[in-house]
Amino acid sequence: MMSADKIQDPLYFIAIVPPDPIADAVKAVKEDMAVRFSSKAALRSPAHITLHMPFRWPDKKLENLHFVLNNLAESTVPIPIQLNQFGAFVPRVIYVAVEENLLLEQLQKNLLRVSRQQLGIFNGDYKDRAFHPHMTVAFRDLKPRNFKLAWEEYESKPFSFNFTCDAISLLKHDGKEWRVYKSFAMANPTI
Numbered sequence: 001m002m003s004a005d006k007i008q009d010p011l012y013f014i015a016i017v018p019p020d021p022i023a024d025a026v027k028a029v030k031e032d033m034a035v036r037f038s039s040k041a042a043l044r045s046p047a048h049i050t051l052h053m054p055f056r057w058p059d060k061k062l063e064n065l066h067f068v069l070n071n072l073a074e075s076t077v078p079i080p081i082q083l084n085q086f087g088a089f090v091p092r093v094i095y096v097a098v099e100e101n102l103l104l105e106q107l108q109k110n111l112l113r114v115s116r117q118q119l120g121i122f123n124g125d126y127k128d129r130a131f132h133p134h135m136t137v138a139f140r141d142l143k144p145r146n147f148k149l150a151w152e153e154y155e156s157k158p159f160s161f162n163f164t165c166d167a168i169s170l171l172k173h174d175g176k177e178w179r180v181y182k183s184f185a186m187a188n189p190t191i
Contacts, residue, residue, distance in 0.1 A: 009056040011173040015048035022161045023047040029137045037150040039142035045178035049133045051108050055121050068118045073184035078166040079103045086154040091144045095134035
């Protein structure tokens with residue numbers, strides 16, 4: 001059984017958050033999923049690419065978490081990201097697809113390594129699945145019938161954006177939804 005202290009530790013996850021024009025486009029798709037296909041759960045977080053799944057972290061150790069994430073970000077050059085079309089994890093998840101990207105994969109591996117070695121966080125990824133970067137637009141509450149209807153429409157729907165990822169973001173759950181808590185700037189390649 002968990003102690004009361006552990007239950008009260010805030011919940012965080014680490015992600016890449018796109019700039020506003022792209023975030024707004026992804027949010028519009030999430031809103032369409034909510035209105036037309038009754039899937040509202042994805043609206044509880046901003047558009048993002050998860051790098052490290054949720055974990056609990058005590059406030060008294062927050063400075064150490066910030067230090068490690070800042071060091072990782074400062075040692076990483078900005079990464080070009082290409083979003084292209086939609087994808088699905090049948091039977092409940094629809095997402096904006098992120099094109100394969102070796103720099104992004106390396107960032108995620110480095111993050112998992114420092115999370116384990118320097119922070120003692122060991123739940124960085126799903127043990128049975130490889131890293132598959134994406135931006136979820138419908139999931140958990142998308143019923144199978146609505147998944148089929150939504151996927152028939154979104155499977156071939158155009159959606160294409162690119163941006164340069166220049167920060168790693170720490171998101172915090174406020175009891176109702178996820179919010180960007182702090183972002184850590186990546187290395188400036190012009191220096």
